Amino acid sequence: MKRKLCSIIGGTFLAIALCSCGVSNKSIIRQQKIEEGVSNPTTVEELKYAIEKYQKRVADTQLAQSQIGIWYKILGTRYLDTKMYGEALKCFQEALKYYPDNQNLYYYVGVCAGYMSHTALDFGGTGSTEQRYNYLKLAESAYLRAITIExxxxxxxxxxxxxxxxxxxxxxxxxxxxxxxxxxxxxxxxxxxxxxxxxxxxxxxxxxxxxxxxxxxxxxxxxxxxxxxxxxxxxxxxxxxx
Structure with a gap:
């Protein structure tokens, strides 16, 4: 037999807050048009002006979204450093919404899921190991996704x-x-x-x-x-x- 071997608080969040309070997307778009002064462009000059304004708005939004993703990643690594694997896993999951092709984030998901499998105890005494297995399969899929990217x-x-x-x-x-x-x-x-x-x-x-x-x-x-x-x-x- 074998033997054992030895924070942004600005336009993006405001829009979310407004939507959650029942303000429609049409109302928000109408307000944006009023703010930019491009409500109903018709001439060539007005259309060019509207495009320029909205391009800037899109760029600002992209920058904000990018920063949010980075902050989620940083927060996740802070939790990971203190061995708060559940909270870290949530942060990396959120970060992936902004950076779905980042191999490092998938690696961190794998690490956290592996550790979380050790906490998936059968507190109900049912004999089930399903939760532990699910964490392990999450770790496997995350690592595989990471090496698919790199x-x-x-x-x-x-x-x-x-x-x-x-x-x-x-x-x-x-x-x-x-x-x-x-x-x-x-x-x-x-x-x-x-x-x-x-x-x-x-x-x-x-x-x-x-x-x-x-x-x-x-x-x-x-x-x-x-x-x-x-x-x-x-x-x-x-x-x-x-």
Whole structure:
């Protein structure tokens, strides 16, 4: 048997507030036209003037929206730093509404969801693990989305490796992602340890032993080297028994 290895408060928010109070979009648009002085442009000059005015308004709105997204991201990282993963996850979800193609935000979602899976306890005593599983699948989809956007994103590749090996117990799925991460960051000791564990869990003992040898040759830490040597011995013992 195997053994264990060792704030903007302005036009945007005002518009939201007005809408929530029952003011129609037509009323807001009419008010905007009055403010800009371009209620009913007809001549070429009036039309050009109206376009210029509204282009500026659109640019201002885009700038405001962009800043809101950035602030949500910053707030999320602040929560993450203090290990408030639930609040951080909410912030990154909001930030994605403004930056839907930002690989870093998806990575952070993956991290938060992974941690939140550990808090998904069965308080009702029903025996259900559905909530925990849902968080883990959210983490998986977030990491996968991140590497779809940036295929050489090592942190997301590593995140997938950890998720598959230690949480979802699907080490075979982890191997290609960790191998790719190590072609990009060749001296990433954390990724080496997880990949060695994935090989071991997948009964690829020779590859696991070779990976521990690589760790031993790469690290300058006596403690890390000792851990790799101990783990290699466990792998060789397992290989002998099989």
């Amino acid at each position: 295929e050489r994103y090592v942190r997301a590749l590593y995140g997938l490796g950890v998720l598959y090996v230690f949480e979802l117990e699907e080490p075979q799925k982890a191997i290609p992602y960790l191998e790719k991460a190590l072609t990009i960051d060749t001296k990433n000791l954390d990724a080496m340890f997880v990949l060695a564990r994935a090989y071991y869990s997948n009964y690829e003992f020779d590859k696991a032993a070779d990976m521990y040898d690589k760790i031993i040759a790469t690290t300058k830490s006596a403690k890390t080297k000792a851990t790799a040597e101990e783990n290699k011995k466990t792998v060789l013992d397992a290989a002998y028994q099989n």
